[in-house]
Amino acid sequence: MTGMSDILFYAFAAITVFSAFMVVCSRNPVNAALFMIAAFVGAAALFALLEAFFLAAVQVLVYAGAVIVLFLFIIMLLDVERTRALRPALVSLAASAAALGLLVVGVLWLFAWEGAGPLVDARGSDAPAALARNFGYELFTRYLLPVQVTGFLLLVAMIGVIHISKRPARDTAAESKGEEANP
């Protein structure tokens, strides 16, 4: 039983990391989007291994379902040509080099010098996140205000998307509003 879940962890971790790497490296955006499905499903499997089954389901539904479909839809709509190999800008390269240096220092600090302190393993036998009931109870008692705010944020995002996606103002403003249109 233990060996099985170890193997599963390593398999899903490898899938997640490899797919994430391929998302960033693919030339074709469609390939990147398809690899992103694998990355998100791998992450959902890791959630399931951590016994957060509700979050795994939400991850598959929202990310691997809705978000990727939106990405693919936009990629097909824009019909972006296959990207050429471009040298990144100098400022990006400098920022990446600095970030890489900080990363190496951080990893060395964690594993070679100071260490991160003991990682506690205080797990009880049952995982609270396994039950969707616990999510619902917390969301509608202690987290009622954040739920409302998030719902309002979704409304704002929807209205914003509708407004942004309209034709540019310079096309329509001239004929519909006359000289009152203020570009």
Next chain:
Amino acid sequence: MSIGLDSYLVVAGLVFVIGFFGVLLRRNTLIVLMGLELMLNGCNIALVAFSRYHATPANPMMEGNLFVFFIITVAAAEVAVGLAIIVQLFRLRQTVMLNELQLLKD
């Protein structure tokens, strides 16, 4: 379940770092947006792992899981708005490459 918390944190860190360098080094706006999603996803893995490994019957540690829930919601809204902006940008400039979008610089 003999996998430790550190293994999950390594996976989360790797996904975050891959997304981070994707955001910095790629020129395609769509891939940059995907890199942002990967970064959020790495954070989510770390949050779920921490809240699972610290969950006790006395303190069920649901905060991390709920935070992941909210992150997923907000990320979905962010992707919708970002893609709408990209579509509009493509209509105006016929490109999604960041190196060709230098209107403010010129």
